[in-house]
Amino acid sequence: xxxxxxxxxxxxxxxxxxxxxxxxxxxxxxxxxxxxxxxxxxxxxxxxxxxxxxxxxxxxxxxxxxxxxxxxxxxxxxxxxxxxxxxxxxxxxxxxxxxxxxxxxxxxxxxxxxxxxxxxxxxxxxxxxxxxxxxxxxxxxxxxxxxxxxxxxxxxxxxxxxxxxxxxxxxxxxxxxxxxxxxxxxxxxxxxxxxxxx
Amino acid sequence: xxxxxxxxxxxxxxxxxxxxxxxxxxxxxxxxxxxxxxxxxxxxxxxxxxxxxxxxxxxxxxxxxxxxxxxxxxxxxxxxxxxxxxxxxxxxxxxxxxxxxxxxxxxxxxxxxxxxxxxxxxxxxxxxxxxxxxxxxxxxxxxxxxxxxxxxxxxxxxxxxxxxxxxxxxxxxxxxxxxxxxxxxxxxxxxxxxxxxx
Numbered sequence: 490x491x492x493x494x495x496x497x498x499x500x501x502x503x504x505x506x507x508x509x510x511x512x513x514x515x516x517x518x519x520x521x522x523x524x525x526x527x528x529x530x531x532x533x534x535x536x537x538x539x540x541x542x543x544x545x546x547x548x549x550x551x552x553x554x555x556x557x558x559x560x561x562x563x564x565x566x567x568x569x570x571x572x573x574x575x576x577x578x579x580x581x582x583x584x585x586x587x588x589x590x591x592x593x594x595x596x597x598x599x600x601x602x603x604x605x606x607x608x609x610x611x612x613x614x615x616x617x618x619x620x621x622x623x624x625x626x627x628x629x630x631x632x633x634x635x636x637x638x639x640x641x642x643x644x645x646x647x648x649x650x651x652x653x654x655x656x657x658x659x660x661x662x663x664x665x666x667x668x669x670x671x672x673x674x675x676x677x678x679x680x681x682x683x684x685x686x687x
Numbered sequence: 688x689x690x691x692x693x694x695x696x697x698x699x700x701x702x703x704x705x706x707x708x709x710x711x712x713x714x715x716x717x718x719x720x721x722x723x724x725x726x727x728x729x730x731x732x733x734x735x736x737x738x739x740x741x742x743x744x745x746x747x748x749x750x751x752x753x754x755x756x757x758x759x760x761x762x763x764x765x766x767x768x769x770x771x772x773x774x775x776x777x778x779x780x781x782x783x784x785x786x787x788x789x790x791x792x793x794x795x796x797x798x799x800x801x802x803x804x805x806x807x808x809x810x811x812x813x814x815x816x817x818x819x820x821x822x823x824x825x826x827x828x829x830x831x832x833x834x835x836x837x838x839x840x841x842x843x844x845x846x847x848x849x850x851x852x853x854x855x856x857x858x859x860x861x862x863x864x865x866x867x868x869x870x871x872x873x874x875x876x877x878x879x880x881x882x883x884x885x
Contacts, residue, residue, distance in 0.1 A: 494753050496741045500734040506727075508719050509712065519738065520777055521706050523751060527739045529704075534735040536698040540717065541725045543694045553721060555692050579718055 497523065549620070551596040551613045553578040561585070561594055568592040570626040574617060574645065576600050576633060584631060592629075595620065600632055600641040609644060618648060627655040634661045695721065747818070749794040749811045751776040759783070759792055766790045768824040772815060772843065774798050774831060782829060790827075793818065798830055798839040807842060816846060825853040832859045832877075 497519055504515035522530045546552065547559035554560070561567065561581075571592035575581050581594045597612040621628070628649050632638035646656045662680035663672055672680070695717055702713035720728045744750070745757035752758070759765065759779075769790035773779050779792045795810040819826070826847050830836035844854045860878035861870055870878070 494738070494742045494751050496734065496737040496753060497751065500731075500738050503731045503734045506731075507716055509715070514707065516777065517707070518705055520775070522735060523738055523742060523776075530735055530739045533698075533701045533704075534732040536694065536701045537720060537728055537732040537735075539694040540692070540698050540721055541728045544692045544721060553692050553695065555694060577718070579714065 550594050551578075551598055551616065552581055552594060566591075569624050571629065572617075572620060572625060572627075573629040573631050575631050576638065576641070580631065580633075590629075597632070597641070600637045601644055602637045612641075614645065614648070617645070618652070621649065621652045621654055625654055627657060629657050629659060631659045634659075748792050749776075749796055749814065750779055750792060764789075767822050769827065770815075770818060770823060770825075771827040771829050773829050774836065774839070778829065778831075788827075795830070795839070798835045799842055800835045810839075812843065812846070815843070816850070819847065819850045819852050823852055825855060827855050827857060829857045832857075 500519045500522070501512065501515045504510055504518050505512045507515075510518070522533075543555050544553055545555070545557060547554045547557055547562055549558045549562040552559045552561065556563070568591050571590075572595050573581075573584065573590060573592060574595045574597060575584065576597050576599060578596050581596055584590060585594070595613070595617045597614065597617070599607050599612055601607060601609055601612065617628075628645075630642040630645055632641045632645075642658055646658075649656045660683050661676065662683050663669065663676060669677070698717045698720070699710065699713045702708055702716050703710045705713075708716070720731075741753050742751055743753070743755060745752045745755055745760055747756045747760040750757045750759065754761070766789050769788075770793050771779075771782065771788060771790060772793045772795060773782065774795050774797060776794050779794055782788060783792070793811070793815045795812065795815070797805050797810055799805060799807055799810065815826075826843075828840040828843055830839045830843075840856055844856075847854045858881050859874065860881050861867065861874060867875075
């Protein structure tokens with residue numbers, strides 16, 4: 490594209506490898522980065538370097554963290570009797586922003602998905618089972634409410650129940666603020682199944 | 688978002704400044720960069736640094752370039768009697784990929800747009816006028832076919848004509864492969880106006 494600037498061409502190639510960014514968007518981003526002040530562009534480059542150098546994984550819960558253990562595992566204020574299991578660190582961040590949970594987390598690092606070649610051994614399941622002791626009374630499985638997330642939840646429940654711990658699944662139902670009219674059939678079935686007395 | 692990893696938070700902020708990338712996409716990109724091998728992420732960081740360090744502007748035509756003059760201005764095979772004026776370096780790259788033009792270019796660095804506070808003095812117009820000598824017979828104005836591009840074209844024509852040079856505008860009409868049925872009225876009017884004998 491840019492015959493006079495091989496480095497621009499290289500940046501476009503790099504950017505177009507990012508998820509959701511095609512060659513056209515990559516070109517636009519590269520051109521934007523060319524136009525902004527040097528310091529701003531270098532800040533972005535530095536931020537990318539930083540995450541690769543500073544960020545690791547918590548040895549206890551597998552959350553992404555600059556410290557080990559992470560701020561949740563090292564927080565003495567949190568309850569030790571309940572662990573919430575999520576697929577990815579982004580899910581943990583989303584749940585922890587919502588109110589109502591003051592326990593611990595465990596990040597699996599994905600979900601069981603034979604089609605993508607991801608089996609139980611590729612996830613931090615052994616590490617989860619090792620965390621179950623007398624203090625832990627409940628494990629909430631908060632994998633995504635889709636086929637693979639449900640399969641992962643069932644698989645985990647089968648392993649956890651024999652350890653004498655209560656295993657629960659986050660509720661599936663209608664999103665708050667949504668419209669019943671536009672909900673899909675499966676969600677409506679789940680919402681009916683999970684009905685609660687008021 | 689990521690309390691345990693301030694550097695991730697910083698990267699998300701940086702990414703969400705890019706055009707067309709909101710906070711959600713920025714989060715997804717940051718998470719992707721966390722997951723890929725370190726070398727790949729650092730390659731991207733390096734590519735960003737490189738464009739800010741290696742890429743400059745051609746002193747003759749204002750094209751982005753690693754060399755000065757750029758590969759087009761220093762190409763002795765090209766015609767010297769025609770200059771094609773474009774808004775941005777990306778436009779030059781697009782035109783030069785298409786066949787049919789073997790002359791020189793001039794990159795304005797934008798278009799006249801009073802709403803955005805961009806006046807003639809913010810563009811490389813003086814530099815364009817300085818390039819017009821006896822050798823230059825024609826200036827093709829290839830600014831974008833929208834309100835600001837047209838206004839810029841008219842403004843340039845007014846300055847260029849007194850210098851005794853032929854000033855032309857790229858044709859506006861129906862894009863090749865498009866459907867007459869779906870074309871807008873203005874494009875159709877321009878296509879009729881610009882009709883040519885076959």
